[in-house]
Amino acid sequence: MTENYIGWDIGGAHLKAVLLDSEGVVQAATQVYCPLWRGLRELEFAIDHVLLEFNANRHAVTMTGELVDIFQNRREGVLKIAGTLTSKLQGEVRYYAGRHGFVDSTALDRHWADIASMNWYASVQYVAKKLPKAIFVDIGSTTTDIALIDNAAPQVDGFTDAARLQSDELVYTGVVRTPLMAVAQKVPFAGQMTNVAAEFFATAADVYSLTGDMDMAGNMAETADGADKTIEASACRIARMIGRDAEDAPLSSWKALAGSFKEMQLEQIRQALLKHMSLLKDDSALQLVGAGAGAFLASELAVRLELEYHAVSEFIAAIDHETRDMAAICFPAYAVAYLCVGDAGESA
Template sequence: MVVTAGLDVGGAHLKVALVEDARPVTVRQIACPLWQGLDKLDAALAEARPLLGNAQRFAVTMTGELSDLFPDRETGALTLTARISDALGSEARFWMGSRGFGTADKARRHHTDVGSTNFLATATAVGLHLREALLIDFGSTTADIVPIAGGAPRVRGLTDAERQATGELVYTGYTRTAVMGVANEAPFQGRVIGLAREYLATMADVRRILGADLSGVDQHATADGKGKSLDESATRLGRMLGRDARDGSAEDWRAAAAHICEVQLRSIHDGAARVLSAAPLASDAPVVAAGIGADDICEIARRLGREAIRFGALVGADDALVPWATGCAPAVAVALLLDQG
């Protein structure tokens, strides 16, 4: 039985999925702070090697070329293509969006199609199962919103710049986004407080305060480099309001966190409404929820009056694997597409 590995090489994580007989069988996310150097990618690939050793074919997609490690996207795409090809060998095939898969040489010739087109892979995989749908992939850093019609992605933009202008890319993340990038103010003890415009807290802190279990998905350092307990998250959020954690009750901090989370959800909801206004889908077309923030996308689907389907369930993952297959959707998608191609 041929096993295909899918790799999604991001600026913060390496995501690896194994597909066998057209079904995902293993999925893993590995921290890869690429902005700190290419050695972090080497280390992540080494950590993934026990999984990759079970595969005969390799499908690769990337967004890591956006890292500020590189002076521009072209350099990033070319560098990562070479590095990954050296690690995986000639069997590696690179996702190039509408061009499909190609060798490392072809990927270098079409580097603009290689970088940051993982959303097209996920949407293409969705299109194998649904004729019409709205894919929303809410990851640690961004939210991709992709309409699918006729079993294929129907996007107005391909580059980040184009997609940010159309609403198809909302640059806000489930865990890594700084709170100052989400909201300007928050309620606290009956008053509205302007938030500090400093990197003092992240949305991971907000979600911990709201009770989310981030074990396994929040793999990077906190804003102050300290721990990830509820109290430490409240301390960091408190700094955003010019306060210490002891200045408020647990409910005070939950109320502030809930407001900030709501502002973020509205931004994704607004992006979805904008996308739907340009590519109207049938009223019964579902929302496919992907990314580590899939629970929040299910809430957005409810607000849109649409059924929500988790990506992992859609592509046939076992129940126990659905959360990770959903959270690492592009890695699963490129593996499935190469496996079935």
């Protein structure tokens, strides 16, 4: 019997799933909006949606969703998410525990801290198999993961969100859900600097809709006001960030304002990258690998930092280009499935 693997990445806002065959070739990949903060039923619905299309007898799971505030703490989050998956999935289910490899459900309580928010490490482990020296940047809907790779091995300081936030290996900024008040406190508009409202009026998705970097397919989250995701609606939301209405200026002005927010988000990530690059004794031959929904920002950062750029999709084997590109957006799910395929082969 042919063995298929599904890699699952359970986030707080999205569930990502990638189906691999036993050779590690992607057969399908998908991202499902899953607002987990509303309850575990959202996760159940998202899993059911994936299982309507994907069929596999082996599963590899990683997660960050344990951080949502329906859980009293991260341990409870890991155990309840894992319990939901174990009850829904047929066949072997293994959980990625970072440096400890894969564990089954019997070891969840012992390894919950190793499982919590470890999806980034699966990605870095995979990229390290492909490039001996690189800086990996995964810019997602909510956060940005940064990790150095040297001598074909991850060179990271933190293995918890708390430690990674301190070391700038986790930068809490993304291209969809990040509120614009978290991107900048002042922005230029009509020749003057203006303060930004500390209100949840608009998100990064509005910025990248207006700049043309992201289409509606890449924006699965709800808007700040619950309204449409059109260019005009994004202009209304971004105008509120500086106390105005969209009618106060032409659309070109709101697109320019979006460009200013984009520059400030790019600079935030660039500063973190410079910090990590300074740790290398020799940064010659360093390459930047970009992943996630915001990979378009990673490619721009590579140009500014004068680094050779690789989209992570270059390292993914898939049945077609469209499937490969979706697997790149869901890269931690792909990486954890691939590592599980390899782990199974070594154990055989």
